[in-house]
Amino acid sequence: xxxxxxxxxxxxxxxxxxxxxxxxxxxxxxxxxxxxxxxxxxxxxxxxxxxxxxxxxxxxxxxxxxxxxxxxxxxxxxxxxxxxxxxxxxxxxxxxxxxxxxxxxxxxxxxxxxxxxxxxxxxxxxxxxxxxxxxxxxxxxxxxxxxxxxxxxxxxxxxxxxxxxxxxxxxxxx
Amino acid sequence: xxxxxxxxxxxxxxxxxxxxxxxxxxxxxxxxxxxxxxxxxxxxxxxxxxxxxxxxxxxxxxxxxxxxxxxxxxxxxxxxxxxxxxxxxxxxxxxxxxxxxxxxxxxxxxxxxxxxxxxxxxxxxxxxxxxxxxx
Numbered sequence: 001x002x003x004x005x006x007x008x009x010x011x012x013x014x015x016x017x018x019x020x021x022x023x024x025x026x027x028x029x030x031x032x033x034x035x036x037x038x039x040x041x042x043x044x045x046x047x048x049x050x051x052x053x054x055x056x057x058x059x060x061x062x063x064x065x066x067x068x069x070x071x072x073x074x075x076x077x078x079x080x081x082x083x084x085x086x087x088x089x090x091x092x093x094x095x096x097x098x099x100x101x102x103x104x105x106x107x108x109x110x111x112x113x114x115x116x117x118x119x120x121x122x123x124x125x126x127x128x129x130x131x132x133x134x135x136x137x138x139x140x141x142x143x144x145x146x147x148x149x150x151x152x153x154x155x156x157x158x159x160x161x162x163x164x165x166x167x168x169x170x171x172x173x174x
Numbered sequence: 175x176x177x178x179x180x181x182x183x184x185x186x187x188x189x190x191x192x193x194x195x196x197x198x199x200x201x202x203x204x205x206x207x208x209x210x211x212x213x214x215x216x217x218x219x220x221x222x223x224x225x226x227x228x229x230x231x232x233x234x235x236x237x238x239x240x241x242x243x244x245x246x247x248x249x250x251x252x253x254x255x256x257x258x259x260x261x262x263x264x265x266x267x268x269x270x271x272x273x274x275x276x277x278x279x280x281x282x283x284x285x286x287x288x289x290x291x292x293x294x295x296x297x298x299x300x301x302x303x304x305x306x307x308x309x
Contacts, residue, residue: 030216033260099229125233132258134216134230 095119
C-alpha cells in the first residue's frame with residue numbers, strides 16, 4: 001500500500017533525471033555514422049602547391065589525424081595553438097582546408113604556424129560532404145587500415161586530447 | 175548541299191537535346207524541392223534543407239541535384255546522406271532498435287493507461303456494489 005503512494009514520486013524523480021540529463025547534452029553534436037567504417041578515400045590538390053596531390057591511399061598503414069578547418073572559422077583559430085603544440089609532439093596531423101580561399105588559408109598558416117604535415121584543399125566542400133562534415137573544425141582519427149576510429153566535433157579541447165585522442169593513438173600505434 | 179543538310183540535322187539534334195534537358199531539369203527541380211523538404215539542414219537543425227540558406231545546405235542541394243542527374247532514386251539519395259550524416263538528416267526517423275521507443279513508446283503508454291483505467295473502474299464498481307450490499 002505504501003508503494004502506491006511513493007510510485008508517482010519515483011516516476012517523477014526518474015522523469016526529472018531524464019530531463020536533467022537532457023539539459024546537459026549538446027543537441028548540435030550529431031554522432032557520426034562513419035565511426036568504425038572505412039574513411040572515404042579522396043585525392044585533392046595540396047594547399048599552396050596545386051601541382052602536388054594528396055592521396056588518402058598513401059596513408060594506408062599509418063595512423064593519422066585529419067583536421068578539417070577553414071580560415072573563416074573562428075573556432076578553428078581557437079583550436080590552432082593546440083594543433084601547433086600537437087605537431088611539436090610528432091602527432092601525425094594532416095589538414096583539409098574546407099571551402100576556403102587558398103590565399104586566406106595560407107595566410108593563417110603563415111601567421112599562426114603550420115601544424116600540418118600536408119594540407120589538402122577541398123575548395124568546393126565535396127570531400128567534406130563525404131566525411132559528413134557539418135561544421136568546422138572536425139577532426140578524424142584514422143587507423144592503419146584506413147578505418148575512422150574517432151571523430152572530434154568542434155575544436156579539440158585539451159581534455160579530449162588527453163583523455164581520448166592520445167590514449168587512442170597509443171592504442172592504435174601498436 | 176550535304177554540308178547544309180548535315181548542318182540542319184545538327185541543329186535539329188541540338189535543339190531537341192536542349193529541349194529534353196529543360197524538361198528533365200524542371201522534373202529534377204520538382205524532385206529536389208520535394209526531397210529537400212524531408213531532409214534536415216545540419217547547420218540550422220530545425221529547418222529543412224529546402225528552407226536553409228546555410229552554405230552546407232546549398233552544397234548538399236547541389237550534390238543531390240548531381241545524384242538526381244546521375245539517375246539515382248530518392249531512396250538511394252537519402253541512403254547516401256544517411257551514410258554520411260546519420261539518421262538525424264531525415265525528418266522521419268527509420269524504425270530500428272534505437273528508435274523503437276520513439277515509435278512505440280506512445281502506444282505502450284496508451285496501453286498502460288487503458289489497463290490502469292480498467293483496474294480503477296473495476297475497483298470502484300466493486301466498492302459501489304459492496305456499499306450497496308451493506309446498505
